[in-house]
Each structure stands twice: as structure tokens, then as C-alpha cells.
Amino acid sequence: MHSWRVWDTCTVSTPSHRGPLLALDSASLYYRSYYGMPSSMTAPDGRPHNALRGFLSTITRLVTMHSASSVVAAWDTDWRPQWRVEALPTYKTHRLAVSTEGESLDMEEEPESLGEQVGAIAAILDAVGLPRWGFSDHEADDVLGSLAAQPSRWPTGTDGCLVVSGDRDLVQVINPSVRLLLTVNGGMDKWPALDLQSAEERFGVAPSRYVDMAALRGDPSDGLPGVPGIGAKTAVNLVNAFGDLDSIIDVALAPHAPMTPRIAGRIRENAESVQAARRVSTVVRDLPLDPVPLVPSHAADPSGLTAVSEEWGVRRQVRDLQIALGQTELE
Numbered sequence: 477m478h479s480w481r482v483w484d485t486c487t488v489s490t491p492s493h494r495g496p497l498l499a500l501d502s503a504s505l506y507y508r509s510y511y512g513m514p515s516s517m518t519a520p521d522g523r524p525h526n527a528l529r530g531f532l533s534t535i536t537r538l539v540t541m542h543s544a545s546s547v548v549a550a551w552d553t554d555w556r557p558q559w560r561v562e563a564l565p566t567y568k569t570h571r572l573a574v575s576t577e578g579e580s581l582d583m584e585e586e587p588e589s590l591g592e593q594v595g596a597i598a599a600i601l602d603a604v605g606l607p608r609w610g611f612s613d614h615e616a617d618d619v620l621g622s623l624a625a626q627p628s629r630w631p632t633g634t635d636g637c638l639v640v641s642g643d644r645d646l647v648q649v650i651n652p653s654v655r656l657l658l659t660v661n662g663g664m665d666k667w668p669a670l671d672l673q674s675a676e677e678r679f680g681v682a683p684s685r686y687v688d689m690a691a692l693r694g695d696p697s698d699g700l701p702g703v704p705g706i707g708a709k710t711a712v713n714l715v716n717a718f719g720d721l722d723s724i725i726d727v728a729l730a731p732h733a734p735m736t737p738r739i740a741g742r743i744r745e746n747a748e749s750v751q752a753a754r755r756v757s758t759v760v761r762d763l764p765l766d767p768v769p770l771v772p773s774h775a776a777d778p779s780g781l782t783a784v785s786e787e788w789g790v791r792r793q794v795r796d797l798q799i800a801l802g803q804t805e806l807e
Contacts, residue, residue, distance in 0.1 A: 494635055495544050495545040496543075496546075497544070497631075497634050497638070498539065498548070498640060499548050500535070501616055501617070501643060502531075502552070502597070502616060503551075503552050503616060504640075504641045504643060504659065505640065506527045506590070506594060506597055508530070509526060509527045509529070509534065510526060510527035510587075510590050512530065518789070519790075520786075523589065527597070528790055529790055531597055532597075532794065532796075533796070534664070536796045536797045538640060538657075538664075539800040542638060545634055546769065546770055546771060547606050547607070549607065549609070550609060550616035550617075550620045551608050551610035551616055551619070553610040553611060554613055554614060556568050557614060557615065559613065560756040563752050564699070564700070564752040564755070566700075567698065567756050596788050600785070602780075603776060603780040604775055604781060604798065604801070605774070606772070607768065611763050614760060617641075618763060621648075622760060622762060622765055623639075623765065623768070624649035624651065624654040624761075625761035626761075629766070631769070631770050636653045637653060638654075638656075638657055639654060640657045640659065642660070644679075644686075645698075645757055645759075646759070647683050648684070648757075648759060651672070655669045656675070657669045657670075680708075681712055681716060685715045687754055688754060689712055691721055691751075691754040692710075692721070692724070694753075695757075698756075700753040703746045705738070710739070724743065725744075725747045727740075728747075729744060771801045771802065772803065774803055781794065
């Protein structure tokens with residue numbers, strides 16, 4: 477069961493509405509809006525509301541464009557879980573700073589002006605009645621991985637799952653029923669919706685082998701060391717020639733490895749660290765999810781929704797979202 481529940485059951489849309497499940501990487505979307513929209517956008521009290529406005533507008537467009545039948549906002553409860561740090565101490569260490577006393581400081585903490593907006597985003601999602609799911613000791617990616625891997629939790633007849641994120645590591649969740657809408661640079665109309673074929677064409681490996689390739693290549697943004705001297709092209713070639721990471725290491729350990737002595741030697745020397753990198757990069761797929769509800773036809777908390785919308789000056793954006801969901805508008 478969830479570590480906490482942040483949505484209430486309410487009336488849902490008719491069973492005939494069976495578009496895809498939209499699985500949102502919430503932090504990816506609100507950070508994108510925060511840094512992509514001017515801070516001169518302000519609430520009535522003068523506080524910036526750029527992230528809030530952008531987030532709401534993004535969800536509205538996504539629901540409309542894809543005729544979504546369900547929406548789940550995956551929520552980070554721990555951006556650097558201890559179990560991942562124990563497996564790979566360098567995991568996301570670039571997002572930490574060291575104080576003069578030698579203590580690690582959390583640099584992932586949101587700027588104050590964003591943190592307040594994130595609270596408003598959470599309040600609006602809850603008041604509208606959209607599920608906002610997070611699990612203790614897990615990242616939003618793990619919620620998304622579990623949603624993608626558990627179609628039995630989707631509403632009956634749902635037309636697949638569309639994961640929305642800027643995190644390329646989520647390529648790993650793509651399967652015949654799940655696509656990844658990658659929020660790359662440019663407007664939403666240019667975001668690629670990657671399936672099994674287009675993901676392999678884009679990254680050179682099958683989605684099921686993406687994490688193996690990334691572990692070999694390394695990823696400084698997540699503190700993954702990789703194998704020195706092995707870049708993206710070589711990592712792709714190794715995966716396509718020999719299979720998953722364990723198979724590649726086995727080949728490198730063979731007396732007459734069918735790869736250059738330099739590459740084989742470096743893989744042997746770094747085998748432990750790249751296996752740890754694969755472990756921390758692999759999303760959890762078995763979180764105990766509740767059944768995913770259809771989009772709510774009525775707000776869960778109309779008065780609360782009105783209050784937070786007025787406080788933050790986003791009545792129009794909330795109204796547009798409610799229209800997209802088929803809900804009764806705010807008075």
C-alpha cells in the first residue's frame with residue numbers, strides 16, 4: 477500500500493472514454509516550466525507562479541491532445557534513496573555540496589519560489605481529484621516504472637500508457653503497450669512519442685537494453701561512472717554484439733575475448749561499478765499500486781480548488797484543465 481494517499485475517490489468519466497493513461501513525471505514538468513517561463517508571471521500577492529501556470533497548461537494540452545482516460549502524477553518522495561546510495565555512493569553526488577564543517581548539503585532542494593508553487597501544484601491536483609502517487613524511499617521514476625509494468629492496474633480497455641518525462645533513463649519502461657513522450661527542447665508538438673522501434677532508432681539499442689548501455693557509457697548527471705574510454709558509440713556496439721551487461725562482462729573475462737584487449741581490460745577493471753550503476757538506474761517495477769481511476773468528472777474539493785486557484789491567480793488555467801477533463805467549471 478502507498479506510504480501515503482494523496483487523492484480521494486470521486487465520480488469518474490464514462491466507461492466509453494478509453495484513451496491512454498498519462499503517467500506524469502511531475503518534477504520534470506514543473507522544473508521545465510519554472511526555468512522555461514518568466515518569473516515575471518505572478519500571483520495576486522506578487523509571488524511568481526510561472527511553474528504552476530506552465531504545469532497546469534502542460535497537463536491540459538496533454539489530456540486534450542491524447543484524449544487521456546486516466547492521469548497519474550508520479551511524485552518524488554526521495555530523490556536520492558539510501559538503498560541506491562549504498563549500492564553506488566556516487567549516485568547523484570553532483571547535486572550535493574559540502575559545508576565548511578564537511579557535511580553534505582542537499583542541492584536538490586527547490587528554490588523557495590519554486591517550493592511554494594510545488595505546494596500549490598499538489599493542492600490543485602488533490603482538489604481536482606487527480607491521483608498524485610509517491611512511495612517512501614523511492615523516486616517518481618519508480619512509480620512510473622511500476623505503472624508501466626502493471627497494466628492490470630489500468631482501467632479496463634485503456635489504450636496503453638504514455639509516460640511523460642525529460643529523463644532518458646525512462647526509455648527502459650517502453651514496451652508494446654507503453655510509449656515515452658520525451659520532453660526534449662522545443663514545443664510540445666515536437667516532443668517525440670517513442671515506441672519500441674523509434675526508441676531503438678534514436679538510441680541505437682532496444683529499450684530493454686538501454687540501462688546496460690548507459691551503465692557502460694556513464695552519466696555524469698546521475699553520478700554513474702561508466703567505463704573509462706567507452707563512449708556512447710562503443711557502448712551501443714557492445715550491447716548489440718554481446719547482449720546485456722552480464723554477458724558483456726562474461727565475454728571480457730574470457731581468455732580470448734572477441735574485443736580489443738584495451739576494452740576488455742577496462743570492462744574487467746570496472747565490472748563492479750558498472751553493475752552497481754545498472755542496479756541504481758533500473759526502475760522499480762513492483763510497487764504495490766492501487767487501481768488507476770478514470771479521470772474524475774467532478775472536482776474532489778470544489779471549494780478548496782476555488783480557494784487555491786484564486787490565491788495563486790490561476791483560475792483560467794484550472795478552468796481549462798477542468799474543461800479538458802470534462803469537469804464542471806469553477807463558479
